[in-house]
Amino acid sequence: MSDLIFEKTSRNDAGWLPALSHSEEEILKFLPASALRRSEAHLPSVSELDVVRHFTNLSRKNFSVDSQFYPLGSCTMKYNPKVLDAIAAADAFSQTHPYQDPQDAQGALRILFETQTLLSEITGMEEFTLQPAAGAHGELCGLLIVGAYHRYKKEKKTKVMIPDSAHGTNPATAALCGYEVVQVKTDARGHVELRDLKAKIDKEVACFMLTNPSTLGLFEEEILEVARLVHSVDGLVYYDGANMNALLGHCRPGDMGFDIVHINLHKTFAVPHGSGGPGSGPVGVKKELVKFLPAPRVLKEGSQFIYEKEAPYSIGKLRSFYGNFGAIIRSYAYIRALGREGLEAVSEHAILNANYLKTKLKDLYEIPFDGYCMHEFVMSAKRQKAKGVKALDIAKRLLDFGIHAPTIYFPLIVEEAMMVEPTETESKATLDEFVKVLQEIQKEIETNPQKVLDAPHTTPVSRIDEVRAAREPNLRYRAK
Amino acid sequence: MHYISNTEEDKRQMLEAIGVASFDALIAKIPKKLRDFKLRLPEGLSELELVRELDAIGAANKNLQDYASYLGGGVYDHYVPALVNHLAHRGEFITSYTPYQGEASQGTLQFIYEYQSMICELTGMDYSNASMYDGASGLAEAALLALRSTGKKKVILPRTVHPEYRAVVKTYLSCLDAEIVEPPFVDGAVDLAALKRALTADTAAVVVQQPNFFGVLEEAREIARLTHEAGALFIASVNPISLGILEPPGDYGADIAVGEGQPLGNPISFGGPHFGFFTVKEPFLRKLPGRICGMTVDKVGRRAFVLTLQAREQHIRREKATSNICTNHSLCALKGAIYLSLLGKKGLRKLALLNVEKAHEAYEKLRRLDGVSEFSKKPFFNEFTLQLKKNPASLKENLAANRIVGPLALSGFYTGMDGRYLFAVTEKRTTQEAERLAQAIQKAKAL
Amino acid sequence: MDTSKLKYTETHEWVSLSGNVATIGISDHAQKEISDVVFVELPAMSRSLKQKESAMVIESVKAAFDIYAPVNGKVIAVNEKLKNKPELVNQSPYQDGWLFKIECSNPGEADSLLTEDAYNSFKSTAHH
Known part of the structure; x- marks a missing residue:
């Protein structure tokens, strides 16, 4: 059943294409022989029905939100309304070209403009760009703005600070932008350790990159003090919006002192994850940074939507055209559908579900940090490890029960970390079922650990030999 | 409207289990002054109202079904054949995450492997990653790879390359110690004399778009020869459909070949999301940015697929990663793979x-x-x-x-x-x- | 192999000195911590290295580890076998799994490195 499509053969005449009106020889006269392909590309050769069966059967080997509970921490695997897919696919939007005269694309421009405005309101920022294609792309945008700001002010800055619990894209982006990375410790309560921050901060610090709630699922109570400290050396505070799902309508990064934010539309704002992308990572800034945003932004002039004509201080372009429009329109429609009350309910139930699960699981797993969590929490399989079963094994065993594994081994500062994010769209009944399954796995750990160590048993493949994959890379099919 | 599944009774029971009287107790740690506001947003809409509203907004676009x-x-x-969306929009593809849990993601992993294989066949290159955001950012990452790999500083980016692509490369390189030179064009193609003058020992890479922004075919083979003579890397940015008939970049000497994948089964969608393809010759495999899928076996020896060579990536190598990219445009790449499967040779x-x-x-x-x-x-x-x-x-x-x-x-x-x-x-x-x-x-x- | 004559660093490299040529590898303890080595990115020949500078990288499936130069000098040999058989680092850390050789600028530097006993007591107290 895992035959490659290259290994199947049936008739393929590409009959869905119209016929040529001229002979091949006549057409080829338009091109110099030296520019032509000499050997054909070994693409698959199968009938339409076989294409259907192949990809349908592949899809059935995936776990997905549509089919399973998917409590993957930091990823916000919520239900994304299907009407959004239909809206994005409508001809009026999917069949509009970015180089059409703005007059002929007022609908698309309106959506971009209004999304910029809605996101500004929700996050408490002045203006947004929708260009970045993903969270990491947003980080790149943000740090380029940081650089432009300090150059504009003729200040030399060399360092970017991040908490030791940060996502890997933070240091990678800082390095890409030429900054030295300085890590700040997490204290015993799971917050940025102010003493360490004070000890390490100096005039060279360009920016502090932070998620709030943190990757431990905790609200940074000292956020206003953190922002004050960073601002005192004319550093900027950058908000990594990975965890925005906890805050909608309850508090805003802009009010906490963040100068730049990126929002992952594919987490909080209902863009489906699509097996790994596309997402969208819009960036918002405070007033004094607006002029550095990527060009062009969409503006409103009277009743007309237009592209900004001049942006002399802009950091430039991050990609072609105006952003992942097909993702942005989903978020636009989602925000319009939910309104204020709907958005408030999102975070309320995300936080309620997470705290409920945490309460139910605290006897089973060690919870390294006390207190109520926000939309997710981190637990540790340390006790289970003492019995010879690691977080990885539990994650694999969960698959046998038809539940996707939580995020494991992140954040790096928690031993045997399991990060659980139930999201607001799951019901209490689903959460109770999850608890029951973990209790059952716990019994197995006590009585029959081998069963957990050998898991998964019911997936299309059992544990994968990753060492062989990396030692002997086989990264493509080669025709025999 | 909302999509919450908990009933009011569920909520009551859950608060009780947690041991708090109200939801507010759970967020009491958020400083009060941060909570003192109400979002100013338009009223929520039912699905029917939403669809009508979006239809009305969309009517202000001239769309290409009508023009x-x-x-x-x-x-x-x-x-785009009807089958492409029919298959790609299956919930199991559209609502799954990045395939980090391999055993629960064989569908995604196998299509990525097949996608990589098809892109290699199309371009004549050795290896492909699992896709980038788009053609322009892919080209910028190619320039970064060349700079890192050669330790040199100059990138030659002719004015026949898409102006937006050139702008993106400039943005990506803006905080590095790098120089971009843009030779002019003659008769719609790169001015070879100017290119030769620009090609010095400190050149990391020469970029050629084939066909170029004006639609013109460049003398790619000759430019590749000049580039290699100067000890620089040759980067080709190519139109994938053209490779059905035109010589693939792997054959005329490209070290890195990238391009915009939209023509392969993706709707125009006002410019995105699409996907960038990114391919290299063997020596640059370990320097590829982004995700890569490999074939291996499971515990009992069955064929299995998994993300591999991950030590290059940001979630492991952090500040020393080959790129900060995390996501790939999987779903768009899937459309590309289905489209190429339907086309066949x-x-x-x-x-x-x-x-x-x-x-x-x-x-x-x-x-x-x-x-x-x-x-x-x-x-x-x-x-x-x-x-x-x-x-x-x-x-x-x-x-x-x-x-x-x-x-x-x-x-x-x-x-x-x-x-x-x-x-x-x-x-x-x-x-x-x-x-x-x-x-x-x-x-x-x-x- | 008799490892008692080797010198060690706190970053888990071992050094074997012969004249002014230092052969460098990683300790048995380190290869166990790294687990299955899947790729070794060796230093360029003739590269000048400063003591404690990152010389090369060893990769496992889920991690990458910098290997630091224990002494100042120039790279004069690398273990080419590791390109196709990185697992030698696991199988034979002190012999077939050696990494690279340095021509020392100052052979006396190695004297200040840890002895095997000192390294053993260091690793039993140190956090990784």
Whole structure:
């Protein structure tokens, strides 16, 4: 059943294409022989029905939100309304070209403009760009703005600070932008350790990159003090919006002192994850940074939507055209559908579900940090490890029960970390079922650990030999 | 409207289990002054109201189902068979995450492996990653790879490369110690003499777009030879459909080949999301940015797929990663893989020939019009540039009256290009539409 | 192999000195911590290295580890076998799994490195 499509053969005449009106020889006269392909590309050769069966059967080997509970921490695997897919696919939007005269694309421009405005309101920022294609792309945008700001002010800055619990894209982006990375410790309560921050901060610090709630699922109570400290050396505070799902309508990064934010539309704002992308990572800034945003932004002039004509201080372009429009329109429609009350309910139930699960699981797993969590929490399989079963094994065993594994081994500062994010769209009944399954796995750990160590048993493949994959890379099919 | 599954009774029981009286107790740690606001947003809508509202907004767009498009410049109006969306939009693809849990993601992993294989076949390159955001950011990552890999500082980026792509490369390189040189063009193609002058020992890479932004075929093989002679890497940015008939970059000496994948089964969608493909020759495998999928076996020896060579990536190597990229445009790449599977070997060639045929048919019709003059004598694939009158009066109105969108005015991208227009002609365009286009231009006194 | 004559660093490299040529590898303890080595990115020949500078990288499936130069000098040999058989680092850390050789600028530097006993007591107290 895992035959490659290259290994199947049936008739393929590409009959869905119209016929040529001229002979091949006549057409080829338009091109110099030296520019032509000499050997054909070994693409698959199968009938339409076989294409259907192949990809349908592949899809059935995936776990997905549509089919399973998917409590993957930091990823916000919520239900994304299907009407959004239909809206994005409508001809009026999917069949509009970015180089059409703005007059002929007022609908698309309106959506971009209004999304910029809605996101500004929700996050408490002045203006947004929708260009970045993903969270990491947003980080790149943000740090380029940081650089432009300090150059504009003729200040030399060399360092970017991040908490030791940060996502890997933070240091990678800082390095890409030429900054030295300085890590700040997490204290015993799971917050940025102010003493360490004070000890390490100096005039060279360009920016502090932070998620709030943190990757431990905790609200940074000292956020206003953190922002004050960073601002005192004319550093900027950058908000990594990975965890925005906890805050909608309850508090805003802009009010906490963040100068730049990126929002992952594919987490909080209902863009489906699509097996790994596309997402969208819009960036918002405070007033004094607006002029550095990527060009062009969409503006409103009277009743007309237009592209900004001049942006002399802009950091430039991050990609072609105006952003992942097909993702942005989903978020636009989602925000319009939910309104204020709907958005408030999102975070309320995300936080309620997470705290409920945490309460139910605290006897089973060690919870390294006390207190109520926000939309997710981190637990540790340390006790289970003492019995010879690691977080990885539990994650694999969960698959046998038809539940996707939580995020494991992140954040790096928690031993045997399991990060659980139930999201607001799951019901209490689903959460109770999850608890029951973990209790059952716990019994197995006590009585029959081998069963957990050998898991998964019911997936299309059992544990994968990753060492062989990396030692002997086989990264493509080669025709025999 | 909302999509919450908990009932009020559920909520009551959950708060009780947690041991708090109200939801507010759970967020009491958020400083009070941060909570003192109400979002000012439009009222929520039911699904029916939402659909009506979006329909009304969409009506202000001229869409390409109603208009014949001669617009290109990076994204193209190709026909997408119904099957592509039918398969790609299955919930198991659209609502799954990055395949980090391999055993629960064999579907995604296998299609990525097949995608990588197809892209390698198409480009004639050794290895492909699982895809990038788009063609432009992919080109910027290629330039970064070349700079890192050679330790040199100069990137040669001819003015025949898409202006937006050049802008993106400049942004990505803006905080590095790198120099970008942009040789001019002659007869619509890179000025080879200027290119040679720019090629010095400190050159990390030369970029060529094939066909270039004007639609013209560059002398890629010759440029590759010059580039390698100077000890630099050769980066090709290619149109994937053209590779059904044109020599693939792997054959003419590209070290890195990238491009925009939109023509492969993805809707135009106002410019995104699409996918960038990214390929390299063997020596650069470990320097690839982004995700890569490999074939291996499971515990009992069955074929299995998994993300591999991950130690290059940001989630492991952090500040020493080959790129900060995390996501790939999986779903768009899946559409590409389904589209290429449907095309097959024969279809790919036929599609490329159709594009050549239709584009040259339109070119002949337009070129015959009085006052239209050519921009370049060089061969082209499915896009070409023509010189009309400067600032043609009423061109837009006449095109609209003939239900045509495009061509693209180059004056928006280059100074001194008034009256030059870029026409893209795919397999979708008919002889009748080409006639309507010619009439519209004639009538607009654009000549 | 008799490892008692080797010198060690706190970053878990071992050094075997012969004249002014230092052969460098990683300790048995380190290869166990790294687990399955899947790729070794060796230093360029003739590269000048400063003591404690990152010389090369060893990759496992889920991690990458910098290997630091224990002494100042120039790279004069690398273990080419590791390109196709990185697992030698696991199988034979002190012999077939050696990494690279340095021509020392100052052979006396190695004297200040840890002895095997000192390294053993260091690793039993140190956090990784």
